[in-house]
Amino acid sequence: MVEIIKVRTKREQKEFLNFPLRLYKDNPCFVPPLWGDEKKIFREDYVYHDTCEDVYFLAVQDGKTVGRISGILQKASNELRGERRVRFTRFDAIDDNEVAEALFGAVENWARERGMDTVCGPLGFSDLEREGLLIDGFDQLSTFEEQYNAPYYADLIEHCGYAKEVDWVESKIYLPDEDDGTLEKMADFIMKRYDLHFGTAKNTNDFLRRYGDRFFDLLDRAYKDIYGTVPFTEGMKEMMYDNFRLIIDLRHVAVILDKDENPVCLGICFPSIAKAVQKSNGHLTPAAIARLLKTIKHPDVIDLGLIGVEPAYANRGIGAVVSAALLRMLREDGVEYAETNLNLETNYDIQNMWKRFKSVRHKRRRAYVKTLAAGEASHD
Numbered sequence: 412m413v414e415i416i417k418v419r420t421k422r423e424q425k426e427f428l429n430f431p432l433r434l435y436k437d438n439p440c441f442v443p444p445l446w447g448d449e450k451k452i453f454r455e456d457y458v459y460h461d462t463c464e465d466v467y468f469l470a471v472q473d474g475k476t477v478g479r480i481s482g483i484l485q486k487a488s489n490e491l492r493g494e495r496r497v498r499f500t501r502f503d504a505i506d507d508n509e510v511a512e513a514l515f516g517a518v519e520n521w522a523r524e525r526g527m528d529t530v531c532g533p534l535g536f537s538d539l540e541r542e543g544l545l546i547d548g549f550d551q552l553s554t555f556e557e558q559y560n561a562p563y564y565a566d567l568i569e570h571c572g573y574a575k576e577v578d579w580v581e582s583k584i585y586l587p588d589e590d591d592g593t594l595e596k597m598a599d600f601i602m603k604r605y606d607l608h609f610g611t612a613k614n615t616n617d618f619l620r621r622y623g624d625r626f627f628d629l630l631d632r633a634y635k636d637i638y639g640t641v642p643f644t645e646g647m648k649e650m651m652y653d654n655f656r657l658i659i660d661l662r663h664v665a666v667i668l669d670k671d672e673n674p675v676c677l678g679i680c681f682p683s684i685a686k687a688v689q690k691s692n693g694h695l696t697p698a699a700i701a702r703l704l705k706t707i708k709h710p711d712v713i714d715l716g717l718i719g720v721e722p723a724y725a726n727r728g729i730g731a732v733v734s735a736a737l738l739r740m741l742r743e744d745g746v747e748y749a750e751t752n753l754n755l756e757t758n759y760d761i762q763n764m765w766k767r768f769k770s771v772r773h774k775r776r777r778a779y780v781k782t783l784a785a786g787e788a789s790h791d
Contacts, residue, residue: 413477413513418467424453427467430479431503432692435559442553442685443693444541452481458646459536462487464525467501468517470510478504478511482518483536484525487641497522499532500540503560504567511567519783531576531780533558537647538640543579543753543776544568551773554714555685556752565777573779577638579753581774582765584715586741594767598735601728602667607675610666615659619652622666626677626719627651633719638755639778658682658707662744665736667729676729678718680740680749682710713740713749718761730764738768 418427428449435441451457452465459465463485470478481501489496499518504510515530522530534542541558546565553559602608612618627643634640643651663680687702695703715737720729737749753776754761 412472413509414471415513415517416469416471417517418453418469423469424450424467426476427469427479427501430469430476431501434503434505438559440550440552441559442555442557442689444555445688445695446693447695449693458644458650461646462641462644463536465536466518466521468514470504470514472507472510477507478502478514480504480514480518482521482530483534484522484527485534485536485641487644488639491635491641494529495527496529496531497525497527498534499530500535500542502533502564502568504564506561506563506567508567508570511571515568515571515573519781523783528783529780530573530783531778534639534778536641538634538637539647539651542639543778546578546775546777548581548774552685554683554750554752555681555688556714556716557776568779571781573781576778576780578756578778579776580756580762580772581753581776582751582770582772584737584741584749584751584765585747585769585771586738587767587769590738594731594738595735597728598732601732605675605724605727606670607667607732610668610672610674612661615656615661618659618661618664618666619655622674622677623648623652625674626666629674629677629721630717630719632722637758655679658684660707663713663740665733667732675721675724676719676733678733678736679716680713680737681716682707683712683714683750710744711747713744713746715749715751725760730760731767734764734767 416423418424428446432443463483465484466482468480469476479501480499483498483500485496485498488494497518499515502514504514519530533544541556544564545560549562610622612621627648631642658681659679660682663682665678666674667676669675684703684706687706688699690702691699718733740746741749751765
């Protein structure tokens with residue numbers, strides 16, 4: 412028999428965070444989140460709690476934890492899209508349908524209590540969190556921004572009545588075998604045609620001071636119709652500022668400005684820190700910090716983080732300029748490859764950008780959805 416426990420105590424919180432670390436202890440593709448960041452989800456002043464409600468459940472069988480799941484009522488997203496949805500996230504479990512049924516039943520019951528009619532996921536509080544269930548690429552190392560899962564998860568979720576809503580694809584981007592300079596010539600032409608130029612900054616703090624707020628405003632406009640996104644709050648911005656200060660290297664940042672110094676495009680890449688945090692299970696031990704600093708200074712791989720284009724410039728060839736900037740990063744820094752993280756399979760603009768490179772599509776992720784049947788929920 413499976414017992415579902417609603418996480419309330421510090422001990423239960425710690426167990427919720429530790430379960431996937433045990434489950435994937437010997438899996439070389441699993442990359443944990445930073446422990447210090449992840450445990451913030453239980454704080455009353457957590458940055459997302461001004462727009463969200465959340466709940467956390469553990470599944471216990473024979474006195475042993477066998478699964479976990481979280482539900483999120485993302486009010487800003489529901490209001491923006493006129494929906495009544497709860498998101499599920501942080502689902503991990505052994506390969507057992509009874510365990511999955513109990514966990515998803517708990518989230519669905521919680522959703523009905525709040526008048527919601529749909530559950531979808533895996534989706535976090537925002538698209539800045541890990542999202543999507545891995546359905547292809549189980550032999551590939553996760554990026555730090557992603558969550559790894561075993562192949563059987565899809566069967567568990569589909570057994571509980573969930574169906575595909577959207578897929579994301581991911582690619583490794585390498586330098587082309589031959590480069591005749593056409594891409595850079597095209598980028599130069601577009602920059603001159605629209606009177607654009609690259610922004611500069613003395614250091615990371617100067618970059619954030621110059622472009623930070625305007626960058627987030629641009630992202631809100633660029634991402635407003637993309638699946639799962641929500642507008643940036645002041646708290647989210649501050650959280651991202653802190654993250655940027657930790658790992659941004661200006662060599663891997665490109666901001667394009669118009670003649671009035673307004674950003675029309677900004678792209679940020681991050682050094683891949685996946686291997687640096689694996690050995691310590693996401694804990695920032697002295698050895699882990701040393702590995703992080705070395706990786707940030709001399710990355711072998713870079714992760715493509717945030718790319719935003721002002722909607723008015725979306726069809727003006729800005730993608731060629733971004734691609735040319737990425738080409739320079741790969742060539743000048745001696746980086747082996749860049750990894751795209753999640754690109755919606757229907758986002759053809761971003762897919763077309765990678766055709767200019769030698770690319771390998773190596774992962775696919777999925778968001779599921781289920782319409783809840785009407786019925787009275789039991790209360791805690």
